[in-house]
Amino acid sequence: MHNLKIDAERLWGTIMETGQIGGTEKGGVRRLTLTDLDRQVRDWFWNACEDAGCSVTIDEMGNMFARRPGRDNSLPPIMVGSHLDTQPSGGKFDGVLGVLSGLELVRTLNAAGYETTAPIEVANWTNEEGSRFSPAMVASGVFAGVFDRDYAYGLQDREGLTFGAELRRIGFQGEAKCGGRPLSAYFELHIEQGPILEAEDKRIGVVTHAQGTRWYNVKVTGFESHAGTTPMPMRRDALVGAALLIAELDAIALRHAPAAMSTVGVIDAQPGSINVIAGEVSLTVDLRHPEDAVLDAMDAAFRSAAERIGKERRLDIAIENFWKNPPTAFDGACVDIVRQAAEAAGYAHRDIISGAGHDAVYIARIAPTAMIFVPCEKGISHNETENIGIADAEAGANVLMRAVLEYDRRLAERESRS
Ligand SMILES: [Zn+2]
Numbered sequence: 001m002h003n004l005k006i007d008a009e010r011l012w013g014t015i016m017e018t019g020q021i022g023g024t025e026k027g028g029v030r031r032l033t034l035t036d037l038d039r040q041v042r043d044w045f046w047n048a049c050e051d052a053g054c055s056v057t058i059d060e061m062g063n064m065f066a067r068r069p070g071r072d073n074s075l076p077p078i079m080v081g082s083h084l085d086t087q088p089s090g091g092k093f094d095g096v097l098g099v100l101s102g103l104e105l106v107r108t109l110n111a112a113g114y115e116t117t118a119p120i121e122v123a124n125w126t127n128e129e130g131s132r133f134s135p136a137m138v139a140s141g142v143f144a145g146v147f148d149r150d151y152a153y154g155l156q157d158r159e160g161l162t163f164g165a166e167l168r169r170i171g172f173q174g175e176a177k178c179g180g181r182p183l184s185a186y187f188e189l190h191i192e193q194g195p196i197l198e199a200e201d202k203r204i205g206v207v208t209h210a211q212g213t214r215w216y217n218v219k220v221t222g223f224e225s226h227a228g229t230t231p232m233p234m235r236r237d238a239l240v241g242a243a244l245l246i247a248e249l250d251a252i253a254l255r256h257a258p259a260a261m262s263t264v265g266v267i268d269a270q271p272g273s274i275n276v277i278a279g280e281v282s283l284t285v286d287l288r289h290p291e292d293a294v295l296d297a298m299d300a301a302f303r304s305a306a307e308r309i310g311k312e313r314r315l316d317i318a319i320e321n322f323w324k325n326p327p328t329a330f331d332g333a334c335v336d337i338v339r340q341a342a343e344a345a346g347y348a349h350r351d352i353i354s355g356a357g358h359d360a361v362y363i364a365r366i367a368p369t370a371m372i373f374v375p376c377e378k379g380i381s382h383n384e385t386e387n388i389g390i391a392d393a394e395a396g397a398n399v400l401m402r403a404v405l406e407y408d409r410r411l412a413e414r415e416s417r418s
Pocket of ligand 1: 083095128
């Protein structure tokens with residue numbers, strides 16, 4: 001079994017072929033979820049999986065599951081997968097690599113005549129990106145019981161079209177219930193979308209955790225007054241207060257380096273006039289860390305800094321934490337299997353934390369789950385210039401296959417003992 005290798009050229013060929021569907025002039029892909037282009041790539045995937053001998057099931061959220069039977073089909077499937085939708089100016093690899101490596105896994109097993117014990121399913125999750133219908137990862141979220149199906153159906157895009165209507169329009173509202181069924185395990189291969197693996201010359205990232213995220217709205221209230229006549233000591237400048245707070249947030253994340261992140265991505269100062277001291281400033285805060293305890297500490301430091309700055313500057317600073325996404329620790333046994341698979345295949349590897357959200361984060365709530373990262377050029381993703389090497393794709397798909405087969409072998413062992 002450990003001599004099995006995926007066919008890198010064949011895998012690369014499928015990535016390039018699907019990259020044509022919604023392909024852009026700059027070599028990227030624009031394939032928003034539930035559009036005609038999404039339907040096209042879904043049809044492509046459906047045909048390819050059926051040609052590879054799989055049966056394809058579509059669930060009521062449009063999630064696609066291509067199933068290769070095993071020897072004991074009463075066992076819950078070992079699932080692999082990711083997503084085929086992209087950002088408005090996305091790349092060819094984000095999500096696509098994970099789905100097509102699943103297809104490549106099936107093709108490799110077919111060519112070798114390899115029969116697994118458990119069935120294998122390759123998943124294409126609907127609307128991972130969340131750029132057309134927010135929130136992201138909504139369909140794997142419904143599968144994992146995090147979101148309600150009808151809540152997802154009611155989501156609207158900027159034109160007011162709903163998720164449910166668009167799903168029906170492209171013909172991908174299936175009959176199967178979304179979720180409520182066990183998986184033996186779930187493995188997701190994905191590009192890193194960050195610079196670490198490339199910088200350290202590692203071929204494989206063994207993803208141990210996904211960061212937790214907390215989102216805040218902050219409102220700093222001071223007093224609007226004349227820029228030329230208000231003496232500096234008498235000002236209640238909301239924008240200066242916001243600036244001090246932003247610098248403090250940066251310092252808080254640096255104190256918890258390297259895993260902690262803090263970002264202020266949006267700021268709005270009112271009234272927005274060159275000669276008026278800002279009276280009110282709104283800003284957003286995004287805090288991330290793989291451990292809840294550290295997020296709590298960052299949250300506390302943020303709040304006490306706001307209180308101190310408010311006092312010193314005579315400002316009112318209101319903080320609203322409107323979204324919390326808890327950190328994920330992936331399944332210890334699955335993570336070990338991935339690490340051993342990378343080791344056995346002879347790829348340089350390191351443990352890594354996922355800074356981005358992935359379908360695997362929701363699936364981890366209902367099944368033993370792990371992720372595999374491969375480097376992407378300069379860490380660039382969600383960009384048309386997103387790029388990886390064929391050797392990276394090959395390494396990732398080989399580790400994915402080894403992990404699945406090792407997990408399957410352990411299932412067989414467990415079965416024969418019982
Ligand atoms: Zn992705």
